[in-house]
Amino acid sequence: MPVESRVIRLDQSIESWEYSDLPQDWVEWCPVCGWDSGSTCLTTERYGLSVGVSTCAECGFVYFNPQISPEAYLAFYASGKYRELVSGHHGRLINAETIKPEQEAYGKALCQFIAEEIRPKPSPWSLILDVGGSTGTVSRQFPSEDRIVVDPASAEIPHGAIEGTLELTEKMRGVADLVLCCQMIDHVPEPSAFLIDAMGCMTQGGYLWIDILDYATTREIKIDHPSNFTRPVLERLVWGVGLTPIADRAVDNHIGLLCKRST
Numbered sequence: 392m393p394v395e396s397r398v399i400r401l402d403q404s405i406e407s408w409e410y411s412d413l414p415q416d417w418v419e420w421c422p423v424c425g426w427d428s429g430s431t432c433l434t435t436e437r438y439g440l441s442v443g444v445s446t447c448a449e450c451g452f453v454y455f456n457p458q459i460s461p462e463a464y465l466a467f468y469a470s471g472k473y474r475e476l477v478s479g480h481h482g483r484l485i486n487a488e489t490i491k492p493e494q495e496a497y498g499k500a501l502c503q504f505i506a507e508e509i510r511p512k513p514s515p516w517s518l519i520l521d522v523g524g525s526t527g528t529v530s531r532q533f534p535s536e537d538r539i540v541v542d543p544a545s546a547e548i549p550h551g552a553i554e555g556t557l558e559l560t561e562k563m564r565g566v567a568d569l570v571l572c573c574q575m576i577d578h579v580p581e582p583s584a585f586l587i588d589a590m591g592c593m594t595q596g597g598y599l600w601i602d603i604l605d606y607a608t609t610r611e612i613k614i615d616h617p618s619n620f621t622r623p624v625l626e627r628l629v630w631g632v633g634l635t636p637i638a639d640r641a642v643d644n645h646i647g648l649l650c651k652r653s654t
């Protein structure tokens with residue numbers, strides 16, 4: 392699908408999206424710690440949809456319940472609906488082109504932060520895997536011999552990158568000395584399962600960067616964030632899958648952890 396080039400009114404965008412017709416499944420166990428899901432409360436999310444939300448009594452993770460399938464979420468991002476809703480909400484065009492300057496600044500700052508935390512400094516990285524890497528702008532800010540960008544919105548990703556999926560394929564196993572999960576885990580309905588997959592793509596001595604929009608600060612429910620993290624929940628997630636944070640960084644409402652394998 393071509394990148395949307397006009398702003399569609401939010402109410403029209405919501406009206407034309409048959410979200411309530413999508414099959415939804417009850418999530419029985421907390422996708423971060425495995426605790427019983429308990430009860431949900433109904434709420435109206437940012438764009439006006441009525442959704443159920445569970446808050447884990449054990450770890451505090453906040454997630455949609457019931458929830459559309461991971462495949463339905465991939466279709467949501469791939470179809471351009473996600474950009475359309477965000478543009479309608481803000482009343483200005485937000486697409487692969489307009490977000491590039493912001494991604495460039497983010498990538499430059501992140502590259503510098505990671506380089507300062509690592510001894511010896513990697514120069515360049517051998518292979519960067521940017522998962523949910525959108526236009527590839529962020530990963531291009533890092534010096535690297537090779538890079539792979541994986542993103543469900545295939546219309547947005549650069550020529551030559553692997554397209555159209557969040558599936559991490561066999562040939563990505565154990566090859567990346569830096570895995571980037573930039574502001575994307577909030578968009579993933581099964582964060583633990585996803586992160587185990589992403590971790591499997593690291594080399595033995597490799598690094599993984601992951602950051603979240605801090606729900607403790609925003610307290611905002613929106614359909615494009617089926618998963619809502621705070622710092623303690625993010626830490627629980629990474630430790631739980633076998634990663635050890637070695638540095639952390641907070642910018643605006645985002646909190647990130649630079650991690651290595653625990654063993």
Ligand SMILES: [Zn+2]
Nearest residue numbers: 421424447450
């Ligand atoms: Zn939990």
